[in-house]
Amino acid sequence: MAGDSELDPYRMVQELAEDGDEIPERFICKDTPYGLITASLPLMDIPVIDLSRLSSSSATTDEELEKLQSALSSWGCFQVINHGIEFCLLDELRENGRQFLKLPMKDKQKYARAASEIEGYGNDMILYENQTLDWTDRIYLLVSPEDGRKLQYWPEDPKSFRVVLEEYTTRVKMIVETLLKSMAKALNLPDNSFLNQYGERPVMYTRYNFYPPCPRPDLVHGVKPHADGSAITVLQQDEEVEGLQFLKDNQWFRVPIRPHALIVNVGDEIEVMSNGIFKSPLHRALTNSAKERISVATFCSPEVGKEIGSVEELINDKNPRLYKTYKTVKDYPEIFFKYYQQGKRPIDAVKLYSS
Ligand SMILES: O=C(O)CCC(=O)C(=O)O
Numbered sequence: 001m002a003g004d005s006e007l008d009p010y011r012m013v014q015e016l017a018e019d020g021d022e023i024p025e026r027f028i029c030k031d032t033p034y035g036l037i038t039a040s041l042p043l044m045d046i047p048v049i050d051l052s053r054l055s056s057s058s059a060t061t062d063e064e065l066e067k068l069q070s071a072l073s074s075w076g077c078f079q080v081i082n083h084g085i086e087f088c089l090l091d092e093l094r095e096n097g098r099q100f101l102k103l104p105m106k107d108k109q110k111y112a113r114a115a116s117e118i119e120g121y122g123n124d125m126i127l128y129e130n131q132t133l134d135w136t137d138r139i140y141l142l143v144s145p146e147d148g149r150k151l152q153y154w155p156e157d158p159k160s161f162r163v164v165l166e167e168y169t170t171r172v173k174m175i176v177e178t179l180l181k182s183m184a185k186a187l188n189l190p191d192n193s194f195l196n197q198y199g200e201r202p203v204m205y206t207r208y209n210f211y212p213p214c215p216r217p218d219l220v221h222g223v224k225p226h227a228d229g230s231a232i233t234v235l236q237q238d239e240e241v242e243g244l245q246f247l248k249d250n251q252w253f254r255v256p257i258r259p260h261a262l263i264v265n266v267g268d269e270i271e272v273m274s275n276g277i278f279k280s281p282l283h284r285a286l287t288n289s290a291k292e293r294i295s296v297a298t299f300c301s302p303e304v305g306k307e308i309g310s311v312e313e314l315i316n317d318k319n320p321r322l323y324k325t326y327k328t329v330k331d332y333p334e335i336f337f338k339y340y341q342q343g344k345r346p347i348d349a350v351k352l353y354s355s
């Protein structure tokens with residue numbers, strides 16, 4: 001496809017990458033308040049949580065709960081091992097995304113995102129005029145609740161795309177429930193303290209992020225620095241190509257690749273529910289000049305209409321309430337995307353005191 005890419009908001013990054021060395025101006029990041037875009041950074045000593053120890057009540061459970069509490073109050077994220085998802089399912093999930101991406105553009109076009117929607121196959125959403133765009137294409141799908149799925153956006157090629165994603169969704173849902181219970185236990189709260197706010201019909205979106213090779217990885221973001229608006233995000237990383245980084249104490253760290261482990265980070269909703277004890281971490285994804293990268297992120301949020309607020313037992317004279325309550329899926333997405341696309345932190349909109 002030829003044409004002036006800067007004037008064509010629907011042009012995929014994949015096509016720009018195939019065109020050659022020019023990066024349209026709109027992708028070039030002129031302002032980096034969180035530091036230079038570079039991969040020359042220390043590797044993160046990422047906490048590792050063994051999910052099988054959390055789900056059984058054995059002698060090692062308490063130790064694992066302590067690790068969980070420590071991971072979430074420092075980094076806000078960890079790697080999960082022994083999560084129970086078969087490795088072949090994880091491989092197939094990621095490979096299906098890759099296969100879809102290799103299809104001719106005309107075959108992918110029928111799943112294209114409509115201008116006013118977030119679901120479907122598309123590039124970075126343009127929400128305001130001078131927005132710097134991320135070097136990424138994506139398939140973005142609501143996967144739960146099941147009756148809210150818009151199957152017109154779910155690829156039918158490769159053939160197993162839909163069943164694999166359905167199965168993965170079921171598994172992630174179970175993992176998140178175990179984690180929410182464990183997180184409450186880790187804070188000495190009743191098991192259901194977070195689950196009560198999460199509800200029976202969580203809203204889950206899965207996003208396949210594709211990062212085509214970029215001729216100037218030092219000038220663009222694959223995904224700009226942000227914290228997730230979810231309660232919990234479960235991420236499958238590329239099995240070979242690094243790119244994800246977390247910020248801690250104003251320093252970026254590279255996330256190491258551990259095949260078949262999942263990365264879990266908490267999002268703004270858990271920061272609010274835990275009254276700031278668990279941190280919704282800033283993270284970003286960088287691009288790479290040699291190789292494309294893929295990641296699959298599942299954003300898990302409470303069911304529609306649930307009111308989110310800090311758990312009462314965590315509030316006392318020493319620890320005052322830090323956040324306003326809000327209706328998660330009703331109010332937050334609007335705030336979230338407006339702030340997010342401007343590189344601002346949406347959680348600031350619900351803080352009672354500015355920090
Ligand atoms: O690609 C990655 O590793 C991270 C993506 C991410 O942070 C997101 O989709 O919210």
Ligand SMILES: [Fe+2]
Binds near residue numbers: 227283
């Ligand atoms: Fe994210």
